[in-house]
Amino acid sequence: MSEIERADEAHGQGSTALAKSGSGVPERFENPGLPPHRHRMGDVDPQAAKRAERQVAFMLLLSVLGSIGIIVSIIGIEYNGGWDRISTSTRAIGLCMFVSLFMLGVGAVHWAKTLMPDDERIDYRHRQRGTTAEREQAVAILKEGSAEAGLGRRPLIRNTLIGALALFPLPAVFFFRDTGPLPGNSLSVTMWEEGTYLVKDPTGGRIRAADLTYGTVVHVMPEGIDELEEPLNEKAKSAVLLMRLDEDLLTPKSAEWGVDGTVAYSKICTHMGCPVALYEQQTHHLLCPCHQSTFDVTQDCKVIFGPANRPLPQLPIRVDAEGYLQASSGFHEAVGPSFWERG
Amino acid sequence: MTRTLTALSARRRHPLAVVVLIALALVLVGGLYAAVAPRPAEASTATADADDLQAGKELFLANCATCHGLDAQGGEIVDGSGAGPSLIGVGAASVDFQVGTGRMPLQMSSAQAPEVPKIRFSQEQIDQMAAYIASLAPGPAIPGEDVLDMSDVTAQDVSRGAQIFRTNCAMCHNFAGKGGALTGGKYAPDLTGVEGKYIYEAMVTGPQSMPVFPNSTISPEDKTAIIAWLTQEEEFRPEPGGLPLGSLGPVSEGLLAWIAGIGLLVGCSVWLGMKSS
Incomplete structure (x- = not known):
């Protein structure tokens, strides 16, 4: 017997006779069956079917035009060295891609909805459990296979097989070990050390302490960073923000590590490593643009808002004989976000 | 006739x-x-004479002294009226910026003074006030024509200006100079259409929340390069993406994706689930 039957017979099967109990509430509800099938316009009116067919064809035709449009925009809008052409080209390609793909989809769906058969069919579930004969046969096959393999009789093969499978994934550990050098202490130390001069980012040039007025901010890198083999890796750690404010506002430790109210703090957020550079000159707050962690420079860059949980490390600075700023030591702690060994 | x-x-x-x-x-x-009637300033950078100083002082007393004090020493909070900071040593550039962009006189006490299109003083009056404030103590001067002249700026200068902008300014003013939010209702303003003179003055004076970028850390040539990049932006850097959405980054892009993109998806799902007539 076919398990799929036309649902037409199922329509309107719901029984109106309900077994009533004494309280007026039925003991159980009868299966109401499917609602009667409603024919679409296209099913009964050949004119409507024809119209739907034309609509689908029109949508697919739009998709064709979109595809041709992509080719035309790529070939037709030539790059003439100006940005305006790139802008036009991007816009034209994007629009044509949208029309090409979207109208293809819309056409297909419209076709399915208006013209393809839409009668409901019932696909009855069958039992998951096999017949008793099938189940016995499966068990017999398993037993036979196990006996033929003879694992129980040949423990040597069994044990070496277990050993071989256990060792097979081990080389992967060594593959991973070779994917790159271990970070070593590169996360904990930066290029800053005693005597490193502070230079302006990105223009370079040492900074004279006397040149800084109150409210001044200078974005700073260690001198010689561009001569390194990997300057970008180092810049991601060594960026420093130099600020000058009234020395009386600073904490004693902070003022001692600075020069006449000029203090240098790591620019790398202790939350996720974004550059903390939004310095509000009047409130002396440093704001991280990524997650709004806020540090108070007057409280040794303590976190006063946001997800960061450690203050920004301060770089101790001093002036040399000519008045230029240099680091009096490296950072006393690792800069940037937490990592495993840092705790 | x-x-x-x-x-x-x-x-x-x-x-x-x-x-x-x-x-x-x-x-x-x-x-x-x-x-x-008062003539518009023709020689605004000319040295101020005693009459200008006197006129500037009178304008200051009439318009600014309520908050900034009679001697520009800074005000005290009396009867709930606001206190202005001391103006001794802020320089002529600060007066020209604050009054010339309409930020001062302050309209009302709020998180920060907004830029106001309607300027209540003529340039001559502003220069007189600037001369008076500059006479109190030395401070940044109003930039001269030489640093604001963009005629001999090269493409290399514009590129250098963009680089300096990205390191020093973009974190607050946005990578395209469209401005951004700070804490507590304060914000970094949009820089499009701002006169080069005011950008220069803002850098040397550090108005409101903005830090100071004196000529010793960003040289006048570099400032000219930054202004060149900001004011010639349309020519050198239009939108290669085709749809900049105000260059506000994830804010406007996210808004479009969530409303238009997800809206389209929801519309399609509703249409897919609808019975065909």
Whole structure:
């Protein structure tokens, strides 16, 4: 017997006779069956079917035009060295891609909805459990296979097989070990050390302490960073923000590590490593643009808002004989976000 | 004119006589006003004379002293009225920036003074006030024509200006100079359409929340390069993406994706689930 039957017979099967109990509430509800099938316009009116067919064809035709449009925009809008052409080209390609793909989809769906058969069919579930004969046969096959393999009789093969499978994934550990050098202490130390001069980012040039007025901010890198083999890796750690404010506002430790109210703090957020550079000159707050962690420079860059949980490390600075700023030591702690060994 | 006059003498009551008389009267009144009214500053960078200082002081006393104190020493909070900071040593550039962009006189006490399009003082009056404030103590001067002249700026300068902008300014003012939010309702303003002079003055004076970028850390040539990049932006850096959405980054892009993109998806899902007629 076919398990799929036309649902037409199922329509309107719901029984109106309900077994009533004494309280007026039925003991159980009868299966109401499917609602009667409603024919679409296209099913009964050949004119409507024809119209739907034309609509689908029109949508697919739009998709064709979109595809041709992509080719035309790529070939037709030539790059003439100006940005305006790139802008036009991007816009034209994007629009044509949208029309090409979207109208293809819309056409297909419209076709399915208006013209393809839409009668409901019932696909009855069958039992998951096999017949008793099938189940016995499966068990017999398993037993036979196990006996033929003879694992129980040949423990040597069994044990070496277990050993071989256990060792097979081990080389992967060594593959991973070779994917790159271990970070070593590169996360904990930066290029800053005693005597490193502070230079302006990105223009370079040492900074004279006397040149800084109150409210001044200078974005700073260690001198010689561009001569390194990997300057970008180092810049991601060594960026420093130099600020000058009234020395009386600073904490004693902070003022001692600075020069006449000029203090240098790591620019790398202790939350996720974004550059903390939004310095509000009047409130002396440093704001991280990524997650709004806020540090108070007057409280040794303590976190006063946001997800960061450690203050920004301060770089101790001093002036040399000519008045230029240099680091009096490296950072006393690792800069940037937490990592495993840092705790 | 002579033809009109002869016509007038030929026919004493020409119908156009009234019109001509009114026009003449208007010209006379306009001419008188132009002669009497304060002239717009022609030599704003000229050294201030004693009259300018006196006029500047009077303007200061009338418009600024309420908050900034009678001697520009900074105000005290009296009867709930706001206190302004001391203006001694802020320099002429600060006055020109704050008053010239309409930020001062402060309209009302809020998180920060907004830029106001309607300027209540003529440039000459602003210069007089600037001269008075500059006479109190040395401070940044109003930039001269040499640093604001963009005619000999090269493409290399613009590129350098963009690089300096990205390191020093972009974190607050946005990578395209469109401005951004700070804490507590404060914000970094949009820099599009701002005059080069005011950008320069903002850098040397550090108005409101903005830190100071003195000429010793960003040289005048570098400042010119930054201004060149900001003011010639349309020519050098239009939108290669085709749809900048105000260059506000994830805010406007996210808004479009969530409303238009997800809206389209929801619309498609509803349409897919609808019964066809």
